[in-house]
Amino acid sequence: MDGLKRRLNESVQLKLSFTLSLAILVTAIVAGSFSFLSAFDEAHELQDDVLRQVAQLMDRQRLSPATPTVDTRVKDVDEESRVIVQRLGEANSSSLGVDAGGLLPLPTTLTDGLHTLKVSGETFRVLVKTTAAGERIAVAQESGFRNEIARNGALRTVMPFLILVPLLLLIVADLVRKMFRPIASLSKEIDQRAERELHPVDDRHLPAEVRPFAVAINRLLARVGQSMESQHRFVADAAHELRSPLTALSLQAERLGEAEMSSLARQRLTVLRQGVERGRSLLDQLLTLAKAQSAAESPSPPVSVQGIYRRVLEDLMPLAEVKRIDIGVEGTQDAEVRVSELDMIAVVKNLVDNAIRYTPEGGRVDLSVKVLEGKAALRIEDTGPGIAPAERDRVFDPFYRTLGSEQIGSGLGLSIVRTIADRIGAELSLEFSDRTRQTGLAVTVLIPAVTSVSGN
Template sequence: MDGLKRRLSQSVRIKLSFTLSLAILAVAIVAGVFSFLSAFDEAHELQDDALRQVAQLMDRQRLSPASPTTDARLKDGDEESRVIVQRLGEASSSPAGVDAGGTLPLPATLADGLHTLEVGGETFRVLVKTTTAGERIAVAQESGFRNEIARDGALRTVMPLLILVPVLLLIVADLVRKMFRPIAALSKEIDQRAEQELHPVEDRHLPVEVRPFAVAINRLLARVGQSMESQRRFVADAAHELRSPLTALSLQAERLAEAEMSGLARERLTVLRQGIERGRRLLDQLLTLAKAQSAADSPKSPVSVQGIYRRVLEDLMPLAEAKHIDIGVEGMQDAEVWVSELDMIAVVKNLVDNAIRYTAEGGRVDLSVGVSDGKAELRIQDNGPGIPLSERERVFDPFYRTLGSEQIGSGLGLSIVQTIANRIGAEIRLDFSDLEKLTGLHVTVLFPTTATVHAVQKESD
C-alpha cells in the first residue's frame, strides 16, 4: 500500500489514470444500481399491467372463471407464465393445490385493486376487480416467478454496462499512456544525446502544458552551448597566443645550441629544448581538441581511408624511423567513408602517434582497413605494452596518461579521438594485440556508414 501511495505521489500519469478509474467505477456503480432498480420496478409494473389486461378481458368478453380442475396438463405447463383467474370468495370443492389447478383461498372481503398476499407459504400478486355484471373476480400470479423475471430483465439491462466499464478503464489507461508518450520520448531523446549535442529540442508535437518546459530546456541548452563555446574559444585563443612566444623560445634555443658552451650547459639546454617542444605539442593538441569539440560541416564527398593512412605516415615516418619501428599498411582493401577529411586525419594521426610513442625501439605498428556489417573498420595495431583493462575507461579523459609511462606527451590524444568519434557517431574498441600475453594495443574505429569498398592496386616498388 505504501508503494502505491509513493507511486501516486510521484507519477502524474499513474495518479491521473487512478483518479479517472475511480471516478468511472463510482459513476458506473451508481448508474448500475439505478438502472437495475428502475428496470426491476418497470418489470413489475408491466406484470401488473398484464394482470389488469387479463381482468379487463374477462370483463369485456363477459367471461366467467372456469371451475377448478386437476388436469395433468396444468401440472406440466409453464408455471412462470401461469395466471390464476377465479371468482372471489368461491369455496374450492377440490382438495387440489394451486400447482395442481386448484384455486387460491382468498378472503371475500378483499377490496378492489392490487394486493400482495401470502397463501399456503407462497407469495402471490392478486388483482381484485368487480365486473360490470357485478361479479367479483381475482387475477393472481406467483410473486417468486414475477421477481425472477424482473430480476433477469434488470440484469440484462445492466449487463452492457458491466461489460463496457472494464473496456472503458483499459481505454482510459491507454489514452493516458499515449498522452504522456511525447514527454517520455522527449526525456529519452535528451537522455541519449551526446555531450556536444546542444541543438534545441523539438516542441511542436508537445502538449501546450509541457511546451514551457521544453522552451526552458532549449534556453538552458543555448546558455550551456554559449558557455562551452566561450571555453573553446578561450582555449583556442590562448593556444594561439602562446604559440608565438614558444616559437620564439624554440628559435632562440636553436641559436643558442650553435654557440660554444660547456657540457653541463649543453645538457641543460637539451632539457630546455625538450620542455619547449613539449609545450608546443601541448598547444597543438589543445587546438586540435578545441576544433574537435566544435560542430563541423557535413562532408560533401567520401574520404578514402588508405589515402588518410598515406598522408599521416608521411608526417610521422621520421618519428617511426628514429625508433627503428616497422610501420606500414596491411592488405589492399580500402573503404570510403562520409567523414570530414580533417576529422579523419586527426583520428588516425593521434592513434598512430600514440602507437609509435608507446612502442619500444625495433617494434611494429600495422595499419589496416576492414568492413563488417556495412561499417568501415579502421584498425591500428602495435606490439607495445598495451593498456590494462582497469585503465581503458580513463585513457579517454583529457590529460590522463597511463600509470608508469615514461613517454613525453600531453594526454590529449585519445581524448581528441573520442571527442571526434562521439560527434560523428563512430565507435572505438580497445583490445590487446597479443591476447595470450596481454600485451600490445589493438584499436578499432567503426564508422557508421560506408560509401564504397574496393581493393587498392598494389604500387610497384
C-alpha cells in the same frame, strides 16, 4: 497496495488512466443500479396493471370465476403467465393443488387492493376487488415468476452498460496513451542525442501544457551551448596566446645554443629546449582538441584510408627511425570513408604517434584496413606494454596518463581521437595485440565505408 500507490505517483499517464477508469466504473455502477431498480419497479407496476385489468374485465363482463373440479386438467399452461381468478373465501372442494389449477386458501378478511401473501410455502401477489354485483373476487399471480420476468427485463435494460463500459475503458486507456505519445517522442529524441547536439527541440507538435517544458529545455540547451562555446574559445585563445611566447623562447634558446658556454650550461640549455618543445606540443594538442570539439559537421568527399596512412607515415617516420621501430602498412586493401580529411589525419596521427611513443626500441607498429559489414575497420597495432582493461575507459579522458608511464606526452591524444570519433559516428575498441602474453595495444576504429578498393 503500496506498490500501486508508488506506481501511480511515478506515472502521470497511469494515474490519469486509473482515475478516469475508476470514475467511469463508479458512474456506470451507480447508473446501472439506478436503471436496474427503475426497470425492476416498472415491470412490477406493469404486472400489477395486468391484475387490475383482469379484475376490471371480470367486473364489466359480469363474469363469475368457475370452480375447479377433480376432472380439471391443466395442460400446456405457461405458469409464468398464469393468472388465478377465484371468489374470495371460496373453499377448495377439489383435491387439486395450486400448481395443478386449484384454488388459493385466501382469508375473507382481506381488504380491497393489492396484497403480497405467502400461501402454501409460495408467495403470491393478490388483488382483491368487489364487483358491481357485490361479489368479492381475487386475482392472483405467483411472485416468483413475476420477479423473474421483472429481473430479466431489468437486466436487458442494463445490458448496454455491461457491454459498453469495458469498451469505454479500453478507449480511454488508448486515448490517454496517444495523448502522452508526443511526450514520449520528445523524451526519446532528447535521450538519443549526442552530447554536442544542442540544437533546440521542435515544440510545434507538442500540446500547450507541455510546450512550456520544451521551451525551458531549449533555454537550458542554449545556456549549455554558450557555456561550452565559451570554454572551447578560452582553450583556443589561450593556446594561441601562449604559442607566440613559446616560439620566442624556442628561438632564443636556439640563438643561445650558438654561443660559447660550459658543458654544464649546455646540458641545462638542452633540458630547457626539451621543455619548450613539450610546451609547444601541448599547445598544438590543445588547439586540435578545441577544433575537434567545436567543428561543425558538413558533407565531405570520400577519403582513401591508404592515402591517410601514407601521409601520417611521412610525418612520423623520423620519430620511428630514431627508436628503430619497424612501422608500415599491412595488406593492400583500401577503403573510402566520407569523413573530413583533417579529421582522419588527426585520428590516425594521434594513434600512430601514441603507438610509436609507447613501443620500445626495436619494436613494431602495423597499420591495416579491412571492410567488415559495410564498415571500414582501421587497425593500429604495436608491441608496447598495452593498456590494462581496467584503464581502457579512463585513457580517453583529457590529460589522463597510465600509471608508471615514463613517456613524454600531453595526455590529449586519445581524448582527441574519442572526440572526433563521437562526432563522425565511429566506434573505438582497445585490446591486447598479443592476447596470450597480454601485451601490446591494438586500436580498432570502425567507420561507415563508402567503397572497398583492393590493391594490385
